[in-house]
Amino acid sequence: MTQQVVSRTCPVAPSRTSESERRHHRRSRRSPIGIVITAAALACLAPGLAHAVDVAITADNAYAFAYGTGAGILGPDLSPAVENCSAGAIWNCGPGPETYTNVSNAAGGYLYIIAYSDDATTQGVLGQFANGAAKTYTGIGGWEVYATGIDVDPTPITCAGTTTPSLATINAQIGIANAGTGGPGSSVRWVTQAGGGVGVLASGELNTPGGTFPEVCPTVIDPAARWMWYNPDPTTISNPFSAPAPTGEFLIFRLPVSQVLSPTAYYVNKDIKNTSGVTANGIEMEVLGHSTYTDIYHATTPTFSVDATGANDKLRWTGGSIAVNSLVHVGFRTSASTIEILSVRMIDNSFNSLGCAVQLNTGIHTNGNLKWDNTVTNCASTSLFIGNVALEYYANEVPLSDLNGTTVRSPMQTVNLDMAPTMIAPGASCEAPMANTPSGARWVVIHQKVGTTAAVDQTEDWVQVPVPPGIPAMNTAGIVALGLLSLATGSWFLWRRL
Numbered sequence: 001m002t003q004q005v006v007s008r009t010c011p012v013a014p015s016r017t018s019e020s021e022r023r024h025h026r027r028s029r030r031s032p033i034g035i036v037i038t039a040a041a042l043a044c045l046a047p048g049l050a051h052a053v054d055v056a057i058t059a060d061n062a063y064a065f066a067y068g069t070g071a072g073i074l075g076p077d078l079s080p081a082v083e084n085c086s087a088g089a090i091w092n093c094g095p096g097p098e099t100y101t102n103v104s105n106a107a108g109g110y111l112y113i114i115a116y117s118d119d120a121t122t123q124g125v126l127g128q129f130a131n132g133a134a135k136t137y138t139g140i141g142g143w144e145v146y147a148t149g150i151d152v153d154p155t156p157i158t159c160a161g162t163t164t165p166s167l168a169t170i171n172a173q174i175g176i177a178n179a180g181t182g183g184p185g186s187s188v189r190w191v192t193q194a195g196g197g198v199g200v201l202a203s204g205e206l207n208t209p210g211g212t213f214p215e216v217c218p219t220v221i222d223p224a225a226r227w228m229w230y231n232p233d234p235t236t237i238s239n240p241f242s243a244p245a246p247t248g249e250f251l252i253f254r255l256p257v258s259q260v261l262s263p264t265a266y267y268v269n270k271d272i273k274n275t276s277g278v279t280a281n282g283i284e285m286e287v288l289g290h291s292t293y294t295d296i297y298h299a300t301t302p303t304f305s306v307d308a309t310g311a312n313d314k315l316r317w318t319g320g321s322i323a324v325n326s327l328v329h330v331g332f333r334t335s336a337s338t339i340e341i342l343s344v345r346m347i348d349n350s351f352n353s354l355g356c357a358v359q360l361n362t363g364i365h366t367n368g369n370l371k372w373d374n375t376v377t378n379c380a381s382t383s384l385f386i387g388n389v390a391l392e393y394y395a396n397e398v399p400l401s402d403l404n405g406t407t408v409r410s411p412m413q414t415v416n417l418d419m420a421p422t423m424i425a426p427g428a429s430c431e432a433p434m435a436n437t438p439s440g441a442r443w444v445v446i447h448q449k450v451g452t453t454a455a456v457d458q459t460e461d462w463v464q465v466p467v468p469p470g471i472p473a474m475n476t477a478g479i480v481a482l483g484l485l486s487l488a489t490g491s492w493f494l495w496r497r498l
């Protein structure tokens with residue numbers, strides 16, 4: 001890991017105006033240049049073009065995988081079922097994890113993993129999907145699971161795969177998950193780490209020695225892969241990977257192919273000071289429009305819900321006791337490439353607002369600049385300072401639960417922006433070049449502080465986004481040149497759109 005300091009200023013410019021204008025011009029106002037970049041990126045991923053992916057996978061005890069559409073899997077695409085009936089067949093180099101190279105997939109579909117266990121000792125699935133140097137791992141990112149409620153066990157004694165659910169059964173269950181009509185014992189519909197039906201997708205330990213599982217052959221599956229399973233009730237089951245096994249565990253996992261080929265995600269984890277003047281029970285974040293939340297972070301506010309009944313999502317963490325001027329830590333992950341937070345409030349357990357928390361919308365503008373918008377103004381509209389900004393670069397997506405002030409992370413490089421705390425008026429924004437993206441970096445964590453004074457002492461943020469494609473390692477001049485080029489092209493594109 002290397003550290004460096006880069007001097008920056010953050011010129012403040014007027015940003016959006018009213019919320020009604022934001023709503024009416026959501027796409028074009030949010031990122032007009034982004035339309036051009038997105039179109040260019042899509043042109044590189046022509047519809048229907050197959051992309052070969054190398055797969056390494058194991059399961060305790062059985063799995064099959066396939067690429068399919070949202071409606072299901074075509075027969076020839078389903079891998080032969082692998083049933084592991086010995087420890088060596090799960091973990092050891094050689095008889096353990098299997099590899100499949102140059103597995104083709106159609107754009108726009110899903111990667112599916114079917115898994116089941118012998119209901120004994122331990123259970124889970126672990127794997128990686130490599131698109132060139134870029135890898136996607138089980139247990140992290142936008143995975144969903146449907147628990148069918150049907151118990152399937154490996155074939156007794158022979159482990160010959162004769163008990164594997166048929167393709168027709170698998171596709172029927174995918175249909176039930178899509179319709180959200182699963183019966184008792186099922187998860188009812190697809191669920192993520194944030195829930196969404198009954199139970200949650202369980203993201204377990206890394207593929208490293210110790211813990212519930214031994215290390216799976218590390219030359220085949222990376223330490224960054226995480227064991228994945230289903231937890232039907234996180235309030236009563238602390239470790240669904242160990243005995244007793246959750247029941248009815250013929251499971252179907254899925255991940256959009258786009259998340260394998262070119263992952264998008266927006267992570268935000270925040271330490272928020274309770275400046276409401278009274279003890280609060282939790283936090284409510286209002287997010288523009290509707291999104292799927294694939295992970296959430298609880299800390300001291302154990303109850304989480306999303307109220308999606310209005311025009312915008314209201315994410316609510318409650319059940320805590322947050323003293324005046326103490327911190328509460330909450331966060332979420334969505335596979336959307338960007339989100340816009342409209343307000344953050346301290347609330348009681350009945351969701352009544354007790355006061356506002358100060359926030360900035362943070363991300364990477366499609367010109368490659370860091371960008372802060374003082375647009376979290378539905379609760380409080382006040383001038384805010386951004387400061388203490390550090391950029392941590394990673395090859396792989398950092399789990400939401402690691403985005404906090406206590407977990408020791410190991411970035412490939414950290415860039416501290418030597419930028420004085422900068423005031424941003426309500427509705428205004430500021431930008432600062434990123435620069436010096438290290439080669440191989442695919443994710444960046446923006447670690448920063450926000451406040452109503454230059455002390456920036458009211459919110460500490462960890463925002464993680466992909467390093468934008470087309471912004472490779474280059475110097476500041478290169479980034480500025482690219483920005484100007486994009487701006488020129490964007491203007492032309494906007495003119496064409498009118």
Ligand SMILES: [Ca+2]
Binds near residue numbers: 060
């Ligand atoms: Ca087992």
Ligand SMILES: [Ca+2]
Binds near residue numbers: 116117118119153249
């Ligand atoms: Ca079973």
